[in-house]
Amino acid sequence: MKLKLKYDCSDIDWDCVSNTLKNVGMAYFHGETHRKAFENSYVVVFAFDDNKLIGFGRAISDGIYQSAIYDVAISPEYRGKGIGTMIINNILERISETNVILYTFPEKEVFYEKLNFRKMKTGMALFYNAEEMRENGFAE
Template sequence: MSLRILQDCTNIDWELVKETLKRVNMGYFDAETHKKAFENSYTVIFIFDEDKLVGFGRALSDGAYQAALYDIAVIPEYQGQGIGSMIVEGLLERIPSCNVILYAAVGKEKFYQKLNFRRLKTGMGLFKNSLLMQSKGFTE
């Protein structure tokens, strides 16, 4: 494995980003929406094995004290090899003074707990499709 880290949106195949999110059972939109989301983020990270995109993530932040991680995904055949941790740690390095929140894909909570994330007792969400989010286990 020859991993390469990219911390900008140069030459990204946004259709592949969409397909990756779909493959790992995360929320996804059309390629152009993902392009806009990543380009408007505070920081991004893409991990390649040679020229193959194997994982990515992004953070929204005020750059002072609050941030949120989104769209952290690693293609299934590369999971369990430390790439997810590289993504999270790479994002956190760019927001060192911030409190960080995220909502994990159902079943991935233990991965984030290993990286020192803890469950929120007062977390709340307002979703465009609240019934879908409830059926997927994100809300009560």
């Protein structure tokens, strides 16, 4: 594996981003929607094996004290190789000294706990697709 990281949105195959999110069971939209979301983010990280996009993640932030991580996904055939940890750590380096929140599938909480994330006792959400989020275990 010839791994390289990229920190900007130039020359990204946005349909690949959409398909990767779909393949791992995460929320996905048309590639153009993901392009806009990543371009409007504070930090983006894309992982490539040679020229093949294999993972990514992004964060929004005020750059001072609050950040949120979104859309962290690794192609299934590359999971378990430390790429997700590398993406998260690269994001965290770029939003250091801020509070960081994220939401994840319940079965992925252990991964984030290993990276020192902890469950919040006081968290609230107003989801656009509330019923779907409830069915997927994100909300009560």
